[in-house]
Amino acid sequence: MSTIVLKGIQKNYGAVQVIKGIDLSIDDREFCVFVGPSGCGKSTLLRMIAGLEEITAGDLMIDGQRINDVPPSERGLAMVFQSYALYPHMSVADNMGFSLRLAGVPKEERRAKVAEAARILHLDNLLDRKPKELSGGQRQRVAIGRAIVRKPKVFLFDEPLSNLDASLRVQMRIELARLHDELAATMIYVTHDQIEAMTMADKIVVLQSGIVEQAGTPLELYHHPRNQFVAGFIGSPKMNFLPAKVTAVTDTATTIALPSGASLDIPVRAGGQKVGYAVTLGVRPEHMRLAGEGELLGEVMVVERLGGETFLYTQLNDGTMLIVQADGEIPTGVHERISIKLDPAACHLFDGEGLAIERMERHPLANLRRLPTRKAS
Amino acid sequence: MHPKTRERLVLTVVGWLAAGLIFFPIFWMILTSFKTEVEAVATPPQLFFTPTLENYITVRERADYVHFAINSIVISVGATLLATLIAVPAAYAMAFFPGKRTKDLLLWMLSTKMMPAVGVLIPIYLLFRDTGAIDTRWGLIVVYTLMNLPIVVWMLYTFFKEVPKDILEAGRMDGAKPKQEVWMLLLPLSLPGIASTALLSIILCWNEAFWSLNLTTSEAAPLTTFIASFSAPEGLFWAKLSAASTIAIAPILVFGWMSQRQLVRGLTFGAVK
Numbered sequence: 001m002s003t004i005v006l007k008g009i010q011k012n013y014g015a016v017q018v019i020k021g022i023d024l025s026i027d028d029r030e031f032c033v034f035v036g037p038s039g040c041g042k043s044t045l046l047r048m049i050a051g052l053e054e055i056t057a058g059d060l061m062i063d064g065q066r067i068n069d070v071p072p073s074e075r076g077l078a079m080v081f082q083s084y085a086l087y088p089h090m091s092v093a094d095n096m097g098f099s100l101r102l103a104g105v106p107k108e109e110r111r112a113k114v115a116e117a118a119r120i121l122h123l124d125n126l127l128d129r130k131p132k133e134l135s136g137g138q139r140q141r142v143a144i145g146r147a148i149v150r151k152p153k154v155f156l157f158d159e160p161l162s163n164l165d166a167s168l169r170v171q172m173r174i175e176l177a178r179l180h181d182e183l184a185a186t187m188i189y190v191t192h193d194q195i196e197a198m199t200m201a202d203k204i205v206v207l208q209s210g211i212v213e214q215a216g217t218p219l220e221l222y223h224h225p226r227n228q229f230v231a232g233f234i235g236s237p238k239m240n241f242l243p244a245k246v247t248a249v250t251d252t253a254t255t256i257a258l259p260s261g262a263s264l265d266i267p268v269r270a271g272g273q274k275v276g277y278a279v280t281l282g283v284r285p286e287h288m289r290l291a292g293e294g295e296l297l298g299e300v301m302v303v304e305r306l307g308g309e310t311f312l313y314t315q316l317n318d319g320t321m322l323i324v325q326a327d328g329e330i331p332t333g334v335h336e337r338i339s340i341k342l343d344p345a346a347c348h349l350f351d352g353e354g355l356a357i358e359r360m361e362r363h364p365l366a367n368l369r370r371l372p373t374r375k376a377s
Numbered sequence: 378m379h380p381k382t383r384e385r386l387v388l389t390v391v392g393w394l395a396a397g398l399i400f401f402p403i404f405w406m407i408l409t410s411f412k413t414e415v416e417a418v419a420t421p422p423q424l425f426f427t428p429t430l431e432n433y434i435t436v437r438e439r440a441d442y443v444h445f446a447i448n449s450i451v452i453s454v455g456a457t458l459l460a461t462l463i464a465v466p467a468a469y470a471m472a473f474f475p476g477k478r479t480k481d482l483l484l485w486m487l488s489t490k491m492m493p494a495v496g497v498l499i500p501i502y503l504l505f506r507d508t509g510a511i512d513t514r515w516g517l518i519v520v521y522t523l524m525n526l527p528i529v530v531w532m533l534y535t536f537f538k539e540v541p542k543d544i545l546e547a548g549r550m551d552g553a554k555p556k557q558e559v560w561m562l563l564l565p566l567s568l569p570g571i572a573s574t575a576l577l578s579i580i581l582c583w584n585e586a587f588w589s590l591n592l593t594t595s596e597a598a599p600l601t602t603f604i605a606s607f608s609a610p611e612g613l614f615w616a617k618l619s620a621a622s623t624i625a626i627a628p629i630l631v632f633g634w635m636s637q638r639q640l641v642r643g644l645t646f647g648a649v650k
């Protein structure tokens with residue numbers, strides 16, 4: 001069991017507040033990802049949980065116990081650093097066995113545990129090497145191996161894959177997810193890459209300037225972003241935003257007028273919207289299609305063909321840029337004029353403050369976890 | 378000639394000139410030690426002469442070189458060990474847990490080196506007299522430790538700063554207590570730096586003359602006192618003084634020569650990244 005609860009956690013560096021009161025609860029065995037733009041405080045938050053950074057205010061609890069003042073060496077957490085931080089003067093085996101050595105585990109047992117971890121991570125043949133004799137990917141494995149040998153309750157990762165090349169990153173992503181199942185441990189993972197967050201997380205915590213913008217399952221964030229920041233941050237390419245005006249409000253839909261003159265009925269709750277209010281329409285590139293009599297007209301400026309799909313960077317008649325995802329097979333070329341049809345059920349509406357207006361229906365997959373709920377063993 | 382090549386040539390020549398200039402007194406001293414007293418003070422100075430070992434024989438007869446040399450070794454090494462022992466935790470704290478005033482503190486420590494030693498001679502002498510520390514090895518060890526501490530702390534601080542913080546933090550996450558962190562990670566990782574710091578400290582202690590002349594007489598007197606004893610009563614005997622000086626610096630010269638690489642790294646600390 002290891003549940004982590006943050007209550008009003010704050011961090012000041014001198015007079016500058018970088019973490020501004022965070023409340024969060026991370027369940028046992030959960031894969032929780034902190035994501036957000038660079039400098040938003042992800043590492044600081046993780047390092048406070050690790051005990052490497054003092055907590056200015058608030059309570060940090062693990063399994064109901066307040067551990068603000070427990071030194072990192074006694075918190076029983078393992079951490080994988082972005083720089084790997086391997087011990088350069090020790091062999092791979094000694095690197096991985098260091099925590100066991102400190103814990104006074106006898107040599108034979110230590111060797112067996114290191115061998116076991118090495119087997120899981122395919123490091124068997126490298127145990128006698130020094131870190132400087134390893135490739136980036138191998139170092140990464142050693143860093144993970146060092147964390148798993150002593151079977152900690154909680155793993156902390158600070159952008160562990162950001163120094164790897166793209167294909168290795170994808171491979172390690174899958175391995176980490178597999179490892180999470182195998183170890184049945186709580187993991188907190190920091191990244192600025194929303195794709196890593198979407199693919200690995202049970203729960204994503206979106207941070208911006210030291211506050212939590214939203215926390216939820218990947219599909220909850222995708223389908224029900226709480227505000228414009230989260231909507232823009234999750235999903236790739238980014239969600240498109242268009243200015244709009246409310247023209248009618250009913251219990252089941254709000255009708256808006258786009259600058260192009262087109263009108264749309266978006267199935268959102270009435271909330272506090274009134275006719276005449278300025279709102280922002282949010283629509284993802286994948287929720288648009290090319291059709292004869294679409295709501296939006298524009299000229300294609302750039303075509304990105306990925307093979308399976310094509311992204312059309314389109315300038316609307318009023319000048320706004322829009323990214324449209326289309327089929328990989330379409331022949332559309334640059335400077336062609338296209339007509340775009342929106343799917344109202346997949347559209348988002350944000351009020352004047354950038355807060356999302358609640359949708360009528362919750363997406364059926366919004367509560368889905370990355371994997372079928374694991375059984376406690 | 379390519380400008381780069383010329384630049385390198387000029388630098389080499391300048392380097393050799395500077396080295397020659399610095400080394401010349403030592404060279405001349407060694408040369409003089411093989412002359413007779415008359416040749417030693419002859420004008421114009423003689424470069425060619427029949428070498429003699431006479432001075433070395435006299436010096437050996439007049440004083441127990443080994444006794445002084447052992448004192449020098451014990452005191453230099455002792456003071457260096459003690460200073461390192463105190464400086465390691467201090468530099469560790471300053472490098473990895475700096476406070477608002479850490480930089481000021483470091484500067485202040487170094488600034489104490491600007492005070493002339495003679496300024497504290499009387500109080501230290503009185504302290505030594507009252508504690509029975511005069512002419513004892515431990516007394517001199519304490520003074521040398523204090524004398525070198527600012528430099529040793531400063532150098533270790535600089536070397537520790539080069540050790541990635543992440544590695545120590547990883548150790549902390551692995552369960553290392555501060556003592557283990559220092560002993561098993563920090564020290565092995567900064568071993569070259571520690572070695573050059575210790576070397577410099579030993580050399581500074583070895584060549585120190587002010588305190589050794591004032592605080593020792595015979596029992597605990599190191600080689601600097603040994604040299605001085607040849608310039609004293611009957612006037613100056615250049616050749617014998619040179620012979621005494623030569624054998625006094627010989628061990629540290631050989632030692633320094635052998636550890637050149639470490640020393641260069643140590644002496645250019647902070648200058649090279």
Ligand SMILES: Nc1ncnc2c1ncn2[C@@H]1O[C@H](COP(=O)(O)OP(=O)(O)O)[C@@H](O)[C@H]1O
Binds near residue numbers: 018036040042043045
């Ligand atoms: N030791 C420090 N002293 C002062 N400011 C810091 C320190 N460490 C981080 N910060 C500031 O805190 C903010 C959050 O940093 P960080 O947690 O590293 O961001 P992230 O990991 O999300 O990129 C940044 O604005 C950074 O400049």
Ligand SMILES: [Mg+2]
Binds near residue numbers: 042043
């Ligand atoms: Mg970071």
